Amino acid sequence: MPQTSDDSIPVPGRNEALPEGVSSAHILVVDDMPIMRKMIGMCLERGGFKNITFAEDGDVALQRIAETAPDLVILDINMPRLSGYDVCKKLRADPATASLPILVQSASETAEERVEVFAVGATDFVSKPINHPELLARVCMHLENRFLIRSLSDFQDRMHSELKMAREMQHSLLPEDHIISAVEDIGSASVEAFYKASFELGGDLWGTWPLPGNKLGIYVLDVTGHGVGAALNTFSLHATMARFEDKKLDPAEFLTSLNSSLVGSFALGRFATMFYGVLDCDTDELTYAGAGAPRPIIFGPAGSRALDSSGLPIAIVKSATYENLTDRLEPGESMFCYSDVLVEAEQPDGSILGEDGLVSWIEEAAESGDRTTVVKRLLDRFYADQDEHLPDDLTAVAIHRSKVTNNFDQDSSMPPKVVVISTDDSPLFDYYEGLQAPGLDVERTTLATHESGLQQAEFPNLSAVVIDGAAGYEAAQKKHAIIDPAFVDAGGPVVLVLNGEPDKADPILSFDRVKYFDGQKGVDALRRFLAEEADDFVRICKLKKALEDRAPEEALSLEGSYRFASRKEAQKFAMMFSQASSDPVPLAIGLSELFLNAIEHGCLEIGHDEKGQLIENGLLNEEVVRRRSSEKYRQRYATVNVEHTETSLVFRVEDPGKGFDYKAYLSSENGHDKKHGRGIAMANGCFSRLEYQGNGNIVEAEFELQ
Amino acid sequence: MEYRIEKNDSDTTVVFTGDITFSENVSFRQILKELAESDVDTCTFDLTNVGMVDSAGLGMFLIAKEQADTAGWKLSVSGAQGHVASMLKLTKLSDLLAG
Structure with a gap:
């Protein structure tokens, strides 16, 4: 063990004492000769180092290092058993010690040996006999390098994780699934959205919300610039939007309000381009206003057209006003909104896609398959030639209105x-x-x-x-x-x-x-x-009509588990499964009954009396939408498991509800008069077997195939 | 992006070539510095040879416009075509930078 001594050795090139981090660095001295260990230890102590440990051979050294990694190793090359070369190789092969500073000391000093020392991964070399000031100078230099690199890499890690967190936070501003599905229900539409924040953070955002009167709103925006500044401006814009709830039905007024409250809060040269549209789903009329966002494209059977989204971007001129324009978004049409990187990114030939290029890509994508997955095909094509890491955020959102307009959740037109x-x-x-x-x-x-x-x-x-x-x-x-x-x-x-x-x-x-x-x-x-x-x-009539309008589909294998949470999804699955029968109507009606029960009574806990009251007041759909967006019911869904036997289809529907006393219902002759009976009685006529299980929250229904 | 500043008495023209995007931030600030140090009455940004401008590029025009308004000289843009022209029109900055 080293002895303490008063005769301290100054480190060459240093007038001041070692900084605390360096003097308390952990140094491991490896040498098979006790005298050498003692001498090096004393030298280090005199130089001001306080945390020195020793190992008498290569194996012990590796073991000590595995227990507590030192900050620096002083390693003898010529040792019995495991040589210094082998220790070096092993340390370098382990990622945990790959960058550990290793200072090799050796008595022989041929040119070949020096090369060999560096070849196995040593950081530096000192020759024996040890020149004490030189050893101290080298130890100091390597430790300082190590601490500097460590603090830089800590800083980099921290920035990395903070940027990652910022990107995640930006993601959290995007509309949640239940909001999107409420919008889809209102618009008889599917929303196809893609959003990718760039590595360096950007300022894109899109959103959608249901509005009173069977309307929906949808926006896309892009704050200029990159990095944290752009992202912070995006947060501020998002927060400001929440202040103008009352303006959301009027796009021009909404943009005007956003602009006047944000002018002055963005740095000079920073602004946001934006498009905001409100779709009236009863009349299919689209009212919109633009603040210089890329022009949204409406496409469908009648071809495509671009909406005029021109306007002064948000946060440039205090007095800017915006104008409402109108167009239509008919059932069977889609509206596509996107951020500028899609048309401005450089193509392999050095050109940019531009709006004309994009429109022809959309048309080609629309012709090549299902309209509701156009965005996916479009982006597959785009990314085929692009680096994954674009310099800017990419947003691409389409709202695809379905061709068949009947929809259980949308009965606002006329009461029965x-x-x-x-x-x-x-x-x-x-x-x-x-x-x-x-x-x-x-x-x-x-x-x-x-x-x-x-x-x-x-x-x-x-x-x-x-x-x-x-x-x-x-x-x-x-x-x-x-x-x-x-x-x-x-x-x-x-x-x-x-x-x-x-x-x-x-x-x-x-x-x-x-x-x-x-x-x-x-x-x-x-x-x-x-x-x-x-x-x-009314519901059954609509279901029949939807089945008539439905284009014949390829036979699918239905086996599997499906989950659903909205009345619209229930209808979709009922129609899909009913295709397995040559007479789909009774099966669709029966399934639709079971699925709706699972959603209304199971997932959303709407009581039977309560449901009757809601229907009477024409409020059932509103209540379903309200509960589905509430914290309590948001995550609840029902599942259906489909099994295909030789002669029948077996559906097992399960909901998260409390169930009901099905035994009492089944034992009573007048079951259909009881309050749970209506739907069950209707479903009963459609299936060859209807069996309640669990608390009544599980029902198994068998449908005979001809 | 490359640029060339042409002076004709107090009329200055900045001729741009290439794309004006976010990454030109530094050279653009250099242009503004040069304009601030020279005696300018009117300045025209000649965009004839610019193929593309992104929103950050438009932001730089706005910064130049602000500098012009503060220092009391006139800024206008000319020669925009293709993508550049449609960006100026889409954002209505063509009106703001009409001179």
Whole structure:
């Protein structure tokens, strides 16, 4: 062990004491000769080093290094067993010690030996006999280099991880999945989005949101410049947008407000280009305003066109105003928004793609396959010739409106129409006035009026017919005269209101497909009953229509697990699976019932009474959208597992809900009268086997294939 | 990007060649420094031989415009075509830099 000594040796070239980091550096001295270890140790101590350890051969050295990595090794070359050369090689082969400074000391000093020392990876060389000041100078130099490099590389690591975090934070500004899916539901559309922040951080952002009145908003923006500054400006723009919730229906006003509050907060020469559009999904009208963003492209069966997004970028001129322009985004069309790097990046031939080039790429991509994956094909082509690390962010977003517009979540147009038929002098005429509700459009008519004028006029706009008991008898006789047979054939609900239970001997029972309602239960119960019947009927009509409009598809293998969270997805899967049957309608209806139950009752915990009330008030869709975007329900989804046997399809639907008392339901003869019964009764007719399991949150349904 | 400054009394023209993008930041600032040090009444950025300008490039024009307004000289751009012309039009900076 080294002894302490007072005679300190000055390190050549140094007037001051060693800095703390260097003097407390851990130095390992490896030598097989005790006298050499002692001498080198003393030299280092006198030079001011405080943390010195020793090893008597190569094996022990490697073991010590593995236990605690030193900051520097002083290594003898000629040792028995493991030589200094071998120790060097082993240390260099291990990534943990690949850059550890190794100072080799040796008595022989041929030119070949020096070369060999550096060849095995030594950092430096001192010859024996050891010149103490020289040893100290070299040790100091290598330790200082090491600390400098370490602090630089620590700094680099830190910057690296901070930039990574900034990129992740920028990503977190992008719209969340549940928002996108709410927008897709409103617009009967699919959103295809690609966003890649550049390595050096950039200022791109896009977003979308549902708006009241069956509208949706979508924007893309690009803050100039690169790096942290651009990213911070993007955050500030994003935060400012939240202040103008009330302006989101009016694109020009929205941009004007953003501009006037951001002028002055961006550095000189910095600005943001932006496009913001609002789509009215009932009228398909698109209102938009531009602040110099690349021109969005609308494409579809009628070809393509660019929207005029010209305008002063945000944050340049205080008094800038923006103008609303209008266009249309029809079902079957797509709107594509993108950031400028897509048209400005250098192509292999040195040219840039430009807008014209992009439009022809879009058209070619649209022709080469499914419209809803155009962005993917477009970007595959773009990246085929581009470095992964573009100098700027790349944003490419398309909203593809589906061709078939029917959509369960989008019934905002008209409430279901219910016609009440009674005799001219029915004492119940006033009673039916109570049927009027926001979710129902009730028309009262007398038999006389009906016979003369309204007959057969209503379907397909009719959703339910109510026949007052007294008049009902007569109506039954003349059923084809007063109720459109097409309505009856389509399964349209005809509700006969009686005073008490139906008398089975009554000839009126010959009118099949009539549903009876006991008028004594009161008009409120009748209204609920009608609202639910009408809602089911409208939905089934739409499902049938969608199946008719659906283009025939290649037979697919359906086996597997699928998950769904929106009514739209439920409809999509029901339609997709139904293609397995040669008569898809009953299967689609049955599945749609099971899937909707899983979403509404299971995922979203909408109670049965609650659902009836929502339908009555025309608020069911709104409530579904609201719950799906709430923190509590956002992550909940239902799954369906499909199994193909030789003769049948077996669907196992599972939801995260509490389930229900299906045993009570199944044991009761009057099951369909109970509150859970409606959907199940409908599904029951479609499947050969319907079996509830678990708490009733799992249902297995078997469909016989012909 | 390369540039050449041509002086004709107090009328100055900066002739640009190549692309004006973010990476030209440093040379652009050099131009502004040279303009600040010389006696300028009007200055024209000749963009005839510029193939591409990105949004950072447009930002540099705005910085030049600010410098011109502060120092009391006039700045205009001329000769823009193709991508450069459409960028100036899209962002309506063509109006702001009309001179």
